[in-house]
C-alpha cells in the first residue's frame with residue numbers, strides 16, 4: 001500500500017503556466033476523482049503524477065521514494081497510465097493490445113507464464129472484450145477501443161493506477177462497470193487516481209476528490225466533505241445542487 005504525493009508542482013507548457021504550485025496526496029486503498037473544467041490542468045497533473053512529464057519545479061513521491069529516482073522498468077512494473085483519448089496505431093488484435101499491459105512483467109525468453117495468460121483472460125472478460133479479442137484494434141468503435149485500453153492499463157494489477165477519463169465514450173452500462181472495477185482496485189489496496197467529467201459517476205464510486213481550476217487546487221479531501229454545491233459552483237461557474245434520495249446522491253446543474 002503506497003501513497004502518491006505531489007509537492008508544490010509547477011509546470012509550464014507552450015510557454016504558459018498550467019500548474020501553479022499544486023500539492024496533493026493520493027492515498028493507497030482509495031479512489032480519487034480529479035475534477036475541474038476543460039484546460040484546468042488535470043491531464044497535465046496526471047502525466048506529472050505518472051512520471052511521464054517532468055515538472056519545472058516540485059517533486060512527486062511514491063511512498064518515500066522520489067518518483068524521478070525510480071528506474072523506467074521498475075516504474076513500468078508499479079504504475080499504469082491510461083491517457084485521455086487513446087489511439088490504436090497498428091492493426092494488432094485486441095488480445096495483443098491487452099497483453100501489451102504486461103510488457104514490463106514478461107520474462108526475457110520463453111513462453112508466457114500461465115498466470116499472465118490468466119490475467120489476460122480475466123481482463124478481456126472484465127471489460128466485455130471476449131467477443132472482440134481477435135479483431136484488429138484499428139477497427140474498433142471509440143468505446144470498444146476505450147475498453148481495450150482500460151483493460152491494457154489494468155491487466156497487470158499495478159499498485160498505482162492513473163487513468164485519464166476512463167469512462168469517456170463508454171455507454172452507461174460499460175461506464176458504470178468500468179467505474180466499479182476501479183473502485184474494486186482501490187478496495188484491494190491500490191492507489192487509483194482518475195480524471196473524470198461525469199460527476200455523478202464520481203460521486204458514486206470515489207472516496208476522495210481533488211478539484212483543479214486554472215492550474216490551482218480549489219479543494220481536496222474526502223468526497224462527502226468536498227463535493228458540495230458551492231464548491232462545484234466555484235469550480236465550474238454553474239449553479240449546482242446535490243440531491244440525495246434513497247438511491248444515493250446526484251448532482252443537478254443549471
Ligand SMILES: Nc1ncnc2c1ncn2[C@@H]1O[C@H](COP(=O)(O)OP(=O)(O)OP(=O)(O)O)[C@@H](O)[C@H]1O
Nearest residue numbers: 013014018036037038039040041042043044045084
Ligand atoms: N502539449 C501541450 N502543449 C502546450 N500546451 C498544452 C499542451 N497540453 C495541454 N496544454 C495546455 O495546458 C493547459 C492544461 O491542459 P490539460 O490537458 O492538462 O487540461 P485538462 O484539465 O485535462 O482539460 P480537459 O478537461 O479539456 O481534458 C491547457 O491550457 C492546455 O491548452
